[in-house]
Amino acid sequence: MFLNNSSFMTLTNNLVKLGNQIKLSNERISTSKKINRASDDPSGIVKINNLKAEIAQIDAMSTNGQRINSVLDTADAGLSGISALLDDIDTAILSAAGDPGNISTYQAEIDTAIDAIDTLVGNTNFAGQKLLDGSKDYTTTNNDTDKISDIRINSANSLSTTTLTVSASGATIASTASDAFVALTEDATIEITGPDGTETLNFTTGDTRADVQAGIQAVVGDTGVTAVNEGGAITFKSANAGASESITLNVTAGSDITFGGQSSTTYTGTDATITVNGQTATLDSTSKSINVSTSDVSGTISLKDGFYDSVAVSTASFSVSGSGAGFALGTDASSKVELGINDMGTSSLGSNDLGYLSSLKSGGANDLDSGNLSKAANIVTEAESQINFSRGKIGAIQNYAVDSVLNSFEASKTQLTSALSDLEDTDLVIEAANNDRLVLLQQMTMSILSSMTENAGSVYTLLKSALG
Numbered sequence: 001m002f003l004n005n006s007s008f009m010t011l012t013n014n015l016v017k018l019g020n021q022i023k024l025s026n027e028r029i030s031t032s033k034k035i036n037r038a039s040d041d042p043s044g045i046v047k048i049n050n051l052k053a054e055i056a057q058i059d060a061m062s063t064n065g066q067r068i069n070s071v072l073d074t075a076d077a078g079l080s081g082i083s084a085l086l087d088d089i090d091t092a093i094l095s096a097a098g099d100p101g102n103i104s105t106y107q108a109e110i111d112t113a114i115d116a117i118d119t120l121v122g123n124t125n126f127a128g129q130k131l132l133d134g135s136k137d138y139t140t141t142n143n144d145t146d147k148i149s150d151i152r153i154n155s156a157n158s159l160s161t162t163t164l165t166v167s168a169s170g171a172t173i174a175s176t177a178s179d180a181f182v183a184l185t186e187d188a189t190i191e192i193t194g195p196d197g198t199e200t201l202n203f204t205t206g207d208t209r210a211d212v213q214a215g216i217q218a219v220v221g222d223t224g225v226t227a228v229n230e231g232g233a234i235t236f237k238s239a240n241a242g243a244s245e246s247i248t249l250n251v252t253a254g255s256d257i258t259f260g261g262q263s264s265t266t267y268t269g270t271d272a273t274i275t276v277n278g279q280t281a282t283l284d285s286t287s288k289s290i291n292v293s294t295s296d297v298s299g300t301i302s303l304k305d306g307f308y309d310s311v312a313v314s315t316a317s318f319s320v321s322g323s324g325a326g327f328a329l330g331t332d333a334s335s336k337v338e339l340g341i342n343d344m345g346t347s348s349l350g351s352n353d354l355g356y357l358s359s360l361k362s363g364g365a366n367d368l369d370s371g372n373l374s375k376a377a378n379i380v381t382e383a384e385s386q387i388n389f390s391r392g393k394i395g396a397i398q399n400y401a402v403d404s405v406l407n408s409f410e411a412s413k414t415q416l417t418s419a420l421s422d423l424e425d426t427d428l429v430i431e432a433a434n435n436d437r438l439v440l441l442q443q444m445t446m447s448i449l450s451s452m453t454e455n456a457g458s459v460y461t462l463l464k465s466a467l468g
Contacts, residue, residue, distance in 0.1 A: 011448060011449050018442040028426045035424055048423050051420040058409045068327040073398075074125075074126045085113045087384075092113070117346050120132075132345075133343060134348065138320050139320070147303065147304055148307070152340075154393060156321075156340070162294075163318070163320075165276070166281075168273070168307055168309075171269065173241045173245060174237070176259060179261065182209060182232075188256055189252045190257060195225075195239070195240070197222050201219065213227045213228070234257075247268075248266045251263040271283050274290055297320050325339050339394070341390065351379075354375065
C-alpha cells in the first residue's frame with residue numbers, strides 16, 4: 001500500500017473518531033444510558049428532563065395522596081372506636097329496661113362510655129391536628145336559631161361564603177267534620193285519638209250537638225283535638241299543623257254521629273312545602289330534617305316545630321364558609337379534596353329535638369333514672385347514624401377521590417417511565433454488538449496504519465541506498 005499524507009491523515013482521523021466512539025459506547029454500557037450529557041442528543045435531553053419532571057410531580061402528588069389516606073384512616077379509626085362505645089351504651093340501656101334493679105350499674109357503664117368517647121375525640125389527631133373535635137368542619141352561621149335547630153354540612157365551596165334561604169309554607173291541620181245532626185236520639189260513645197292522647201266520651205239520649213261539642217272541648221288538653229259547632233255539624237281539628245298531627249274518631253255506640261255515613265274516620269295534617277333557594281326539598285317526617293344539595297353546598301338541615309309545619313310563608317337563612325378538612329393532591333384547584341368532619345363530641349352527637357348523647361350521663365335529662373329509656377335509645381340511634389354517615393363520607397372520598405386518583409397516577413407514571421426508558425436507556429445487547437464492531441474497526445485501522453508505516457520505511461531505505 002502506497003503511503004501519502006492524505007491517506008495517512010484520513011486513517012489517523014478515522015482512528016481518533018473510532019476511539020471517541022468506543023469511549024462513548026463504553027460509557028453507554030457502563031451507565032446503561034444512551035444520553036449522558038446534553039451534547040449526546042440536545043433535543044432528547046430536553047424530552048428526558050420534561051419526562052423526569054412529570055414523574056417527580058406524580059411522585060409528589062402520590063405522596064400527598066398517601067398522606068391524605070393516612071389522615072382519613074386515622075379519622076375512621078377514631079369513628080370506629082366511637083361506634084363500638086355507642087353499641088356499649090345501647091346495650092346498657094336495653095339491659096336497664098329489663099333489669100331496673102341494677103340501673104346504677106348500667107348508668108356507671110354509660111358514664112364511662114360517654115367519657116371514653118370524649119377522650120377519643122380529643123386524642124384522635126394526625127401530626128398534631130385534631131380530626132373529630134369539629135375543627136375540620138365547615139363554618140356555619142345560623143341566622144334563625146328559632147327555626148333551624150341543627151346544620152350539618154357535608155361539602156361546600158371553600159372559595160366563597162354561601163347563603164341559603166329555607167322557605168316553608170302550606171302546612172295543613174288534621175280536620176274533619178261529622179254529618180249534620182241536632183240532638184242524639186240514643187246513647188252514644190265516641191273514642192277520640194289525637195296528637196296528645198286518647199279519650200273515650202259517653203253521651204246520653206237528648207244531648208244536643210252543643211252538648212257533644214262541649215264534652216269534646218272538655219278533654220282537649222288530653223287529646224289535642226278541638227271541636228267547633230258549625231254548619232249544623234261538629235268540626236274536629238288538631239291544635240297544630242303538620243304530618244305529625246292526626247285525628248282518629250271512632251263511634252262505638254249510637255248511630256247519630258257519623259262521618260260521611262261511616263262510624264269512624266282518620267285525618268292527618270300535612271307538612272309545609274319546603275324550598276331551599278327556590279328548589280323544593282323533601283322533609284323527613286321522622287327527623288324533621290331536609291337534605292340540601294346545591295352547586296355550592298350539600299348537607300342536612302334540621303327544622304324546628306312551628307317552621308316545618310308553617311301554614312303561612314316563613315323563611316330562615318344560614319351561611320356556610322370555610323374549607324372543612326381540605327387536602328391537596330396537587331397545586332391546581334381541581335386536585336383539592338374537601339369534606340366536613342362534624343364535631344363528634346357527646347355534646348354534639350344527637351340532635352336538638354331529641355337531645356344529645358351527653359344528656360345520658362348521670363344527672364342529665366335522659367339518664368337512666370329519668371325513665372326516658374326510649375328517648376335515650378333514640379338519641380343513641382341518632383348518634384350511631386351520624387357516625388356511620390361520617391364514616392361513609394370518609395370511605396367514599398378515599399375510594400372515589402383519593403384511591404382512584406392514585407391509581408390514575410400509577411398508570412400515568414408507568415407510561416411516562418416507559419417513554420423515558422425508550423429515550424434514555426441503553427439496549428445493552430445492541431450496544432455491546434456496536435462496541436465490538438467499533439473495536440474491530442479500530443484494530444483494522446491500526447493494522448493498516450502500521451503496514452503503511454513499515455512500507456514507507458522500506459522505500460526510504462532503498463532510495464537512500466540507491467542515491468548513496
